[in-house]
Amino acid sequence: MPRKEYAFYPGCSSQLRASAANYLTSTHSICKTLDIGMTPIPDWNCCGASISYAGGSELSRLVMNARNFALSETHLPGQDIVATCAACWLGAREAKHKLEADQQLLANANEALQEAGLNYSGKTKVRHMVEVLIEDFGYEALAKPVVKPLAGIKFAGYVGCQTNRPFGIAGESFENPKYLDRLIEAVGGEAAAGYEQKVTCCGGALAFSETEKSLKQIRDIVESAYDHGADMIVTPCALCQANVEVYQSEINKKYGTKLAMPVTYYSQLMAVSYGSNAKEAGLDGHIIQPAKLQEAANNPAPGKQ
């Protein structure tokens, strides 16, 4: 039996062949190493993200989240819900707070849930994967399985918005959270100090609808990583990863820049440092190749340090 068990909420982008499929792959790899049991919530649904508000009313969006809570309580009782996606985590956690704050709202949500034969008691905890790693394991425990310290690779720790605001990771500041830098250091990498675009918004869902405006945001995020001598950007957010990686070619086309900054997940760094190969770390899922990390994955481990 695994050391710890959680109700896993992967979210739409982290499914097989979806835009953050490699986030899922690398998460599975580190869970194997750390002996974390992640059981997907049976028949989980989309949280609505933070962009559904024109199409979906407040209660409709709340019940989409409440359905996942109810399913988790029914099938995986007593387990915390863990999301890897920032938007899933935020959407779910905000829904939970609202349902907690208003008994009428909870009653309304349960009346709607009844139509699907479900009920939510309000007990389930909603957490982000990063919270689980830091709070339930801690940096020291996360450093223990490292067989390939990522020495010689400099990472710009790009935290972005939704894993940072409005909830964030306990004990961290909104303006300069340090957990990502500490995770980078735990696996032997170098965190670019003073990376001032750390918590800048990439445009989020508006990268699709207001692309021009978002390109400016992404350009700042990438150029600052270059300014700080980073080899690649690393992030905990699936949408940050996608936006910041895929739109660089558009920025180049538009502004004549030559941006080609790889953007990776914290889970990929951890997976490589734990000895996973490139495929297990999801490093085959990039448009801009994170060459230094791929190299590290392909090199044999120097022996446990």
Place this chain on the structure above:
Amino acid sequence: MSEPNIPYRNNFLREVEENVEEGQWVKMCMQCGVCAGSCPFGPHWAHPPQELFMMVRAGKRAEVLGSDSMWMCTSCYNCVVRCPRKLPITQIMHGLATYSNQLGMAPKTQPTRDFSILFWKNCTRTGRVNELRLTLGLYFNDGFMAGIRKGWAMRGIGLGLLKAGRLNAFELFKGHVCKDQKGIHAMLKKATEIERRPKHPAV
């Protein structure tokens, strides 16, 4: 776009408090402008949040609900964590957008509004987002030829994602879906029904 000149019984603030998500917070704004200065899309808002809040209080109903401004919110929550009065500004912006859209007062050619509606339809159809349908839906929103042009312009990104195994053409026919779609649809129908119930039942 000016309001008919009716100075009496102006209760737009009360209307917002009763109908807009977290609308009861609007009166708490102290007009410091930290939200405007913290917004990544700040330069693109005709009326930053604190201005919208004052316009609500001033009864500028058509100007607020017809505004493009709240549709500029990227949901980054920077204003929320910095607001000295702790207003849930992001949620109020979403709430104003929801309400203006419900009333049919939202700008007709607002790309974020279109994307939002598309996203909600997409994710509630089967319970999970189909990313390929979502992208194509966005491209083809302005008609067939516009879609072809946009798709062609973005072909590099599409092919890159395809090659990286992060986009799959088969999603168009057989994507990820929930098993209990019937339950989800019934649940959402009920939620809409509950929200339409009168808030202040006659005594």
